Amino acid sequence: MSEPASKTNGDLLRVQELTVQFPSPAGVVRAVDGVSLRLRQGERTCLVGESGCGKTILALALLRLLPPGTRLSGQVLFQGVDVLRLSEKAMRRVRRQGMGMIFEQPSAYLNPLFPAGWQVAEAVRLSRGGSRSAAKRRALRLLDMVRIPEAGKRYHLFPHQFSGGMRQRVMIAMALAKDPRLLVADEPTTALDPTVRLGILSLLRECLDETGAACLCITHDWDAARSLCDTAAVMYAGQMLETGPADRVLRTPRHPYAQALRQAMDGRTPRPIPGQAPALTDLPEGCRFQPRCVYSGGACATVLPPLNGGVRCHNHQ
Amino acid sequence: GQNGVLNVGGPWGPKTLDVHKSGYVYKRLGVIDNLIEVDENIKLVPGLAESWTISPDKKTWTFTLREGVLYHDGTPLTAGSVKSSLERLQRVGSLLKDVPLQSIEAPDDHTLVLTTTEPFAPLAAYMAMGESAPLAPSSFDESDEIIKPVGTGPFVFESWKPKNEVVLARNDAYWGPKAKVAKVVYRAVPDAVTRLAMLRAGDLDIAQILPPDAIDSLEQSGKFTIMRTAIGRCRMMGLNMAKEPFSDIRVRKAVNLAVNRQDLVDYVLEGVGETATTLYPPMVFWANENVQGFPFDPAAAKKLLTEAGWVDENGDGIREKDGAPLHVKLVTYPERAALPPTAEVVQAQLGDVGFDVELIVVQVDAAEAMAKQGKHDMFLVGRGLLFVPDPDYNLMKDYYSTNALAGGWGAYHYKNNKVDALLLEGRAEFDQTKRKVIYDQIQELLMEDSPMAYLNYYVNVDAVAKDVQGYRMHPTESSYHLETVSLPD
Amino acid sequence: MRYGRGHVRGADAGNRTGRPGSAHPQTSLRPGPAPGHGRQNAPAHSGAGPGPDRSARRLPVPAPLRLLRGGLCDRAATAERRSALPQPPVIQVDGVGKTFKAGLLRSHVTTAVRDVSLRIEPGKTLAVVGESGCGKTTLARLVAGLLRPDAGAVMFAGQTITAWPRKQLRRRLQMIFQDADGSLNPNLTAEELLLEPMRLHGSSRVQSRERLPEMLDMVGLTPDLLPRHPHEMSGGQRQRIGLARAMSLEPELVIADEPVASLDRSVQAQILSQLNEFQKRDGVAYLYISHDLATVRALADEVAVMLGGVFVETGPAEDVFRNPAHPYTRLLLDAVDEGIHAGARASGLENQAAANQAAANRGCPLASVCPLASANCTNALPSLVGFEPNRAVRCERVC
Amino acid sequence: MPAKWRRPGLIAGVVLCLCLAVCAIFAPAIAPHSPDKQHLAHRLEGPSAEFPLGADKLGRCVASRLLYGLRPSLGLAVSVTLLVAVVGVVLGVTAAYFRPLDALLMRIADCFFAFPGIVMALLAISILGPGMVSLVIALALPGWPKYARVARSVALGLREQGYVEATRAIGAGPVYVLRRCILPGVLPPVATIATLGIGGKIIQVAALGFLGLGVQPPTPEWGTMLIKGLPMLGTAPHVALSATTAIAMSVLAFTLLGESLRDALDPRSGLTAWSQLQVAA
């Protein structure tokens, strides 16, 4: 963490061959399988992909928040330091100022016995220190920023007294409280209505612009992703399938899976991708999308294609 | 023992200030004096009454009071005040309820005359009880309630915490030898371990009634004098004569022979106790020294049982008669610590001669209730013999046929006309030597009939800090003689 | 204005695609019997997206779920019940309201739902869209009979919801919870969770286990998930478990509170087409709550736009989307996709949320930020006025 | 054996409990002496070949008494604890779930708890006489409210969880909700109190012995052995120490069993603290 920036080549985050596995009764779950990722200072990447493909696990691994018993390998270099090998204390410093996380489905992630506003203020104090009243003031401002109506009055309410969307916004406020260098946002707008979503997205954008922070945004909302992010990555069954500039990847994806995903809700009628994602305990040998792929053929079923030119597909030269 | 204060700790605490309801605490502590006192042999000696005479019809008692005795409030002791004190005792207390007292008169300041409806020799002993001690009128308020006990004793009552503590000061105007310590604090410490610890820590100068196991280590420390005082209490087993097997005198005798009394003293009481031969311990004037008691003779016991028809037919170690095993219920209570282990050893000892003893250890009230209903075969109790320091009191209750048939703590369903007659005779006999003969006879008869098995006598263990002198426990526990105790300067 | 709009819509009506079973009674958002319009409001083609009509093209999705064929319920009886005339609406809600008091002294009063009425006919879908925190979940819980309303009444299949025997009600009315994470019993495995509803309603372990593959298929889950507990699943997997649970009983009404929010587009698509399939086949009615207008478009017959605890606009989905009447509806539609990139209108909404609560107690929830607002708007809540066949709006300025 | 049962703590707990059971069943075969036989000459002797754990104040073999005492002491303590815990949990959880019942049940609990144990014991002894039944009553009646209150307090929090509402929404009745949603959360704390409570119960039995309610002498019983042995701690420590060890071992056995069972059944703890402890220990 204290490494000079020069050594990191301007890379804020560099994930190398990260693998996360869970032992489970049905076999080992390979939730993240050799994922590499690079994020420069201030870069915003979105991570899209099939539900259950390992996005959240990847994000949790970055902050080392996975439950005990998880098998982790690979490297997560944050500001040049391998987060996975940091001491607990140094890791705390990273979490306090370096990385912030917005959790998906945040109801369980808020402590039910503390006022929501208080929990935001706590995040403020942990990252910046300062007096309680200053923290409270900032927490109130943050709640206002994330458009919690009557933030002042709601400061003292408990999470169960908030609506689903409000809880998500409290979560966002909490992550923003510490002005992180890297913001990991796991589905930050799923529970928000269009108008609020718009507001939150512009808020995120403003914040990131202002602080120059980088962002890893996991989302199913491609429009939001496109508006917020510079680069995009598509994940499938624990692996990266495609990476590249957000605009390109999200508008004209090259990987067949990304293409299919792109079209799924485009029209009036939903168009699901036929077939099912493979079980993570029992992954196919070759390309993981092959069973559902309309272009499948040749080596697809037997040889795992490498991530070549930002696309993991045999049919893509 | 700091600043001339003597700290005494015993297991029981003062529950009330009202001497007429319960006087033993203040008697023991020397707050009150009685008309008649009891000496160490349980003989009656003059106290506040210099002398007393009994009329020829044996119904009128005339006490001559000592002159120059002052109550703690400075007023002189007069026959009038004794009379009013006794009258209040009649009203509120229970001591005189069974005494056929007819009148109390005070013809002059130093003469007190008590009349009874019938000759009642034990009356003098009643006058030695704490409850009957004279109290100054200033002890009571207008509504006849106690304010504090104002007696004539060597110590003046100063203050108390109910059930916890009594504080006394020396009575400098005492008529007899004055106390040596200026102040006494008596504390009730129910737990023996605490008492011991307080003694060791110097919080107590005298710790009373300690468990025998503690003696060794106390003696080893060299800082304490251990006092062993035999007191007028006896551990004994009443046998239920209302039914089999103890309706048969041979079985009763067998029990008496099968019990190894020395083992009980050695192993249960750690040697602190005396084996019993008769009801009264030998230091008591009333004890019949000629009664030899039963030896430990299991062979004789077995023989008696066989004679009585109890034979072990099936070889299981338990005797049977007509197919019914020799099964007996031994009831006792845990409030007196030595009783349950005593019962256990007795159980084993009786087992050796072919009894099958079932032990029932229940809280004292329940035990008594069982005994009253005759649900027991043996009732193991610790019995105080000298609350009223006269044999009549206990013997009447425990062995006089109508009382014994009604149940109670003595010989259950015991009836011996000779004993009954002797008891009545003893009650009406005023000559001490003649009475002694009567009660000796009774003890011999009891030995013959064996309605009870007397096991052992109590010995109190008190520990006194080495530098404290002159402490003596009275065998009736009626006085601690604190007035003779001295502390180092 | 009202008239003009109505005219436009009237002209439009003929273009709508008919739907099988269009003779079904109308879904209406107002209390009382439905108006006599027999036309069905299926989503029409719009310029955006080349996708063919869903009725025209079979989707390559797993075979529709036939969970209850195996005897869990008497299908014949159900069908009979459903075809009997006159058929009561599945759910009819009259003027329900709910107020929460919070804070140490219970001084923070939130009127989560105010005077909401709705009815859903069998086989129809009513979508509720609206601002986050406007009371949708609360409304859903009220309708599901999980929350006691302060005012108004909820009738399920013609009978007060509280009068229903528990088992029967829950067999026929199911709810999918917004909070997928919290609404799954953490002590159970996915398998137990999936079996739970069927087991509760009396089918045997073996019988219900047979259906597991079907259920997994329907929501696109793999069997390796079965032995896992909720905390060992991804957000989307949990949500799908919740969905499969609700659908497994083949209820008549499903109250779905953001059932697909945390799913990726392709799974969303799969699930929505499944839901449509069910509706077509079994005549399930949905109360569908979502923020995602694209999914609403795909599923809803009628839409209710909610703001500050009240319905501000109701009407056939197609009409409302094409021709929003209420200023808030317009804001909402503007905010979708294109708006993101333009950053448009975001600032216009700045204070909207803050204002909503204050106004909610007296006037129009939107009063303080509405470009059309007049003094009157802040003082009194306008009433829901019908202005076109089946449409109604709660705004004095537009109708 | 599935992995979740393969826990050192669980195995140790099962083994220990089995040992206890074997000792209880085969006490006559294992014990070197008759538990009641007094060898007065050997009184308070320390451990020796003849008396593996020494002899007590009346010269009885401590080891034999411990073995024979297993049945009354542990049997009673375990069964009473179970009874009390089950009744307490059922009532506590019911009170928490059915709000209107709450006040009533908790007031009843107050009533029972306000009643000091000895009064209850005296009552039992007077009505039923001394014996096992009254002993159980004297222990159980004042015992359940504690469990009820703890169970209720946990359940009150749990019943507000989202999944409780969700389970009701699929048509589950109260009994089902209580069993599947609330009970699993209530059990761990209750199991903790209960397993440790066994030791306390053994001592309580001894204390009640003072009122004549306990196991009647000479039947050996651990709590009484311990209490009797305490004053002799300086001179003959083996009596009290053996009893303490016996009690602690059985509490340990049940604690290991109870807590590792809980861990094995708790879905969220892959390898919780307690099982780690057992790995370490």
Place this chain on the structure above:
Amino acid sequence: MLLFILKRIVSLAPVLFGVSVAAFLSLAWCPGDPAEIALRTLTESETPPKAAVAELREQMGLDRPLYVQYWRWLGRTLHGDLGHSYQTGASVVSEVKRALGPSTLLAGTSTLLAMLIVIPLGALSAARSGSLLDRATMAGSLVAISIPDFCIGILLFLIFSVRLDWLPVAGYGSVVNLILPALTLAVASACITTRLMRTCMVQALEEKYVITARSKGMGEWRVAGLHAMKNALPPVLTYLGAQMGYLFGGAVVVESIFLWPGLGRLLVEAVKARDVYVVQGCILAIACIYVLINLMVDIVQAWVDPRIQAGAHHAG
């Protein structure tokens, strides 16, 4: 909240009634004649005079039918007159009052001490599970639970009073006297409660909000000591509350070892002496205290966990 408290106070009445009836009957059913027992304890003689017994019976109204006795007693109770102890002659109210002070002091202090032991120790063992501290705590609690509380007391005073001579052995009056008995009771009730705390903490530490707290960069101390702790506390407080209620009447042995003039001793002595009015007074006092403590626990719990109050909204 206020209404909640008020309701609870009203609900106190039936409890007291139930307790009083039960207390009354229990004594009536106990073996032995109260009058006889009274005289016996007072005079230290096993066989008090029959005439005196009969007189006392009449005085105490024991010759009347039970319900008459009860109603008379209840009537007086409602006027604040709980009768007089026939052991000491003092009024029951004054006896109970006198014992209540020391009891409250002892129970309060030891509960406080227990909390001071339990909360950090339980939390730490959970947070640092497997550590030396954890193992020591777990082992300690097992041993402590197999030793009766009075025995812990004896050990304590042998060490601190006799060996080291730092504290007086026993007595009542100054703060130094309070230390040992309070510590004894605290240790005794702490051993189960610490384990309970640990269990609840382990449960709480598995929740997701703990992950959030960690993601904020919070130290494990604060995570455990605040976020998990608050969720773990309700059952622990409940148990401690019950334990505290128990201390008012159940600390007899410790009270008598340390010569603490508390309610427990008063009660037990009264029970033994069959001092009916005092027993009834004690039971009433203990019932009141227990109900009050539970009231406080309930309020604290509702305050700690705001969801509990929200429960009123549920339908069905």
